[in-house]
Structures are given as structure tokens and as C-alpha cells.
Amino acid sequence: MRKISIFGATGSIGQNTIDLIDRQPSAYNVVALTGAANIEKLAKDARRLNADVAVTAYENRLEDLRAALSGSGVEAAAGQAALTEAAMRPADWVMSAIVGAAGLQPGLEALKQGATLALANKETLVCAGALVLETAKRHNARLLPVDSEHSAVFQALVGEDIETVERIIITASGGAFRDWPQRDLANATVEQASSHPNWDMGQRITIDSASMFNKALEMIETKEFFGTSPDQIEVLIHPESIVHSLVGFKDGAVMAHMGAPDMRHAIGYALHWPERQELPVERLNLAELGQLTFQEPDEDRYPALRLARNVMERGGLSGTVFNAAKERALDLFIARQVGFLQMAEIVESVLIKFETSNGLLDAELNLDNVLQADHLARKWASEAAIQKAG
Numbered sequence: 001m002r003k004i005s006i007f008g009a010t011g012s013i014g015q016n017t018i019d020l021i022d023r024q025p026s027a028y029n030v031v032a033l034t035g036a037a038n039i040e041k042l043a044k045d046a047r048r049l050n051a052d053v054a055v056t057a058y059e060n061r062l063e064d065l066r067a068a069l070s071g072s073g074v075e076a077a078a079g080q081a082a083l084t085e086a087a088m089r090p091a092d093w094v095m096s097a098i099v100g101a102a103g104l105q106p107g108l109e110a111l112k113q114g115a116t117l118a119l120a121n122k123e124t125l126v127c128a129g130a131l132v133l134e135t136a137k138r139h140n141a142r143l144l145p146v147d148s149e150h151s152a153v154f155q156a157l158v159g160e161d162i163e164t165v166e167r168i169i170i171t172a173s174g175g176a177f178r179d180w181p182q183r184d185l186a187n188a189t190v191e192q193a194s195s196h197p198n199w200d201m202g203q204r205i206t207i208d209s210a211s212m213f214n215k216a217l218e219m220i221e222t223k224e225f226f227g228t229s230p231d232q233i234e235v236l237i238h239p240e241s242i243v244h245s246l247v248g249f250k251d252g253a254v255m256a257h258m259g260a261p262d263m264r265h266a267i268g269y270a271l272h273w274p275e276r277q278e279l280p281v282e283r284l285n286l287a288e289l290g291q292l293t294f295q296e297p298d299e300d301r302y303p304a305l306r307l308a309r310n311v312m313e314r315g316g317l318s319g320t321v322f323n324a325a326k327e328r329a330l331d332l333f334i335a336r337q338v339g340f341l342q343m344a345e346i347v348e349s350v351l352i353k354f355e356t357s358n359g360l361l362d363a364e365l366n367l368d369n370v371l372q373a374d375h376l377a378r379k380w381a382s383e384a385a386i387q388k389a390g
Ligand code: NDP
Pocket: 007, 008, 009, 010, 011, 012, 013, 014, 034, 035, 036, 037, 038, 039, 057, 096, 097, 098, 099, 100, 102, 120, 121, 122, 123, 146, 147, 148, 199, 200, 201, 202, 203, 204, 205, 263
């Protein structure tokens, strides 16, 4: 039996992972399941899967979790230290599906135990790519991509020499506002931004898809994961979300990965890798689809893409700052304190402030410096928002 843990078990990726585990319960021994606010769901799954421990990120919810687990034999724990402790428990395969930079530390801890880390949490590589890769190497641990685009690229690269790759083309659905006139974007509401045309995902990534911050994070994740240079990474809008990404090789060949928009595809590939096993996903009928369409994104319309290029070129701690400022700007948008287009303005102003503050972006890439830069970027993003409101 494989020992597995799921960080972010109550979220969209976590639940899709559990759906796959549920189909072969005798194959898995569940070590840890984690969540945050959703105590009932966490306890219900931890009971059914007979997990060793269930952890909520919120310390003040420990008693609720204990009560929900009472009599089950599943240990209850809460808080950041408990999340780290859960990641230190030996597991063969760990799903990293916490949303945001909060996923970084548990992921690093799991790698230190030599686990295979299935990485849905793109923020891990955006915030601390070199540190994460170096930790994986040092502890003989493996990272497998779960983001559908990176899973697609990973699959297209099987048996290929990375040196023969000319370019990586990651596709984007265009999100909720792909057909909106630019002039309407300033007044886009949280509700409008929270509905995705093709994918059923958590609210934060859905809004990030509408602003293309999600694609911006994925560009940086691509650079870190595959070690490509920024100018080898292209973004293509593909409204049907059938081609998940493409790899172009030196000889002109382009390998595309296709599938129905269902995250169980990428999760299942990472779960069963290096094998392929049958998955409960819809089969493609290309004749029925008739056509697939592609268009180049307009970087004026999506400033997040331009900022991501700057971040990839700049390196250092700029990925940490970009992500943290984006997370804070998104909090403020969800709280209706800033407008949709102001998110990118806030992120850009924070990046500029770091760039012009002597050496801040060039501090060594270790966990302490990442956490400090993350904290400061959130603070400066809040200040930038207040200035805009004033
Ligand atoms: P959700 O919002 O659906 O779920 C997030 C999970 O993280 C939940 O389990 C949530 O707990 C938990 N969580 C929230 N805040 C914290 C915190 N501060 N500390 C610890 N845990 C926390 O997100 P998704 O499943 O959509 O996304 C998860 C990650 O996967 C993100 O990084 C996203 O970018 C990435 N991803 C998602 C895809 C998708 O299809 N959804 C596709 C590709 C990548 P609770 O719900 O109990 O509050």
C-alpha cells in the first residue's frame, strides 16, 4: 500500500484527488489530510479514508475538528506547526494543493522526507523555485507537475532531450472576461470574475484566470520547472481548453497534449506515474468538437503577462514579491476594496518599490528571506491600495 498525504484536501484539487483515491481504497494508506475553514468536509473524508491525522490550518478551529472526529481514531491537529509536522510524517506521495504561498513550507518539508511531491500549488515554484528544486535534489525527492499545462509539457517531454526543446507554449482559456470589451474590465465584479467558462476550480485561481495572473504564475512555474529561458515560453489563448500545452522542438515538430478539461487527468497522471492507468475522465471526440481555435494574447489587456516576463528576467526574490503582492491584491479585490484592473497596478507598484530598495530583491534565496519578502510585499500591496483609494 502506498502511503499518501493530501495538503489542501478540502479544496477543488484535493477533492478531485480524493475522488481518485476512493476508487482504489485498498491501494492507499492515507497519512494526513489537511484543510482550513472546511472542518466538516475534512473530518468526513478523514474518517472515511481512515487517515492517521487531520489538520486544519486554523489554530482556533482545533476544538471543532476534534469534535467532528470524535470516536474515529483519527488524530486532530491545528495551526502552521501542525501542518509542517504532518508534512514530516513519512509518505510516498504527497499532494500539494493548498492555495497560495501557504503551500510552500509543507511542500518543502515533504521533499525533505524524500517524498514524491505532486505539485498543484504553483506558488511553491514561483516563490522559491531554486530553493525547492535544490531541496528535492538534496533529499532525493521527486517533483511531479499537476497544473494541467505543466503536466501536458511533462508528458510531451517523455523520452525527449530537454536540449532539443525550442519553445514551450502554454495555453490559456482566457478566463471569464475573454470576450469582454477592454473598457468594461474596470467595473468587473467579484461574482463575474469567479465564474470560469471551462474549468471548475477554487475561487482564487478562477479570478486569477480572468486577470491572467494565473497564466503569469504558470509562465514563471514553467521556467523554474523545466529550466527554460523566458524567451522560450509562449502563451496562446485557446478558448476550448482542449490542448493543455505544446512543446516545440528544434526540428520544427510540435507535440500537443489534449484532453477534456478535467483535473483528474493531471492528478491521475502524477498519482500513477510512471505508469498510465485508466482514469474516469471524458474521452475526446474531436469530430464532435469540429474545431479548435487559438489566438495570441494582448499584453496590454493582460498586464500580468508582461509583469511575469519582467519577473522571469529579473530573478532573485522577484517571484516571491510578485506572488505575495498578487495574493494581497486579490484579497482586496475579493473584499471589494480595489477594482479588477487595480490588482495589476498594485503588483507592479510593489515590484518597482522592491527594485528601487537597495538589494532587497537580491538577498539569498533561503526560506527566511522568502518569508520576509513575502510579508513585506503584502504590506506594501496594502499600502499601495490605500494610496489608490485616497
Ligand atoms: P481551493 O480554494 O479549492 O482549495 C484550497 C485548499 O487550501 C483548501 O483545502 C483550503 O482549505 C486550503 N487552505 C486555504 N487557505 C489555507 C491556508 N492559509 N493554509 C493552509 N491551507 C489553506 O483551491 P484549488 O484546489 O482550486 O487550488 C489549490 C492549488 O492548486 C492552488 O495553488 C491552485 O493555483 C492550484 N491549481 C488548481 C487547479 C484547479 O483546477 N483547481 C488547477 C491547477 C492548479 P478550506 O477549503 O478548508 O478552507
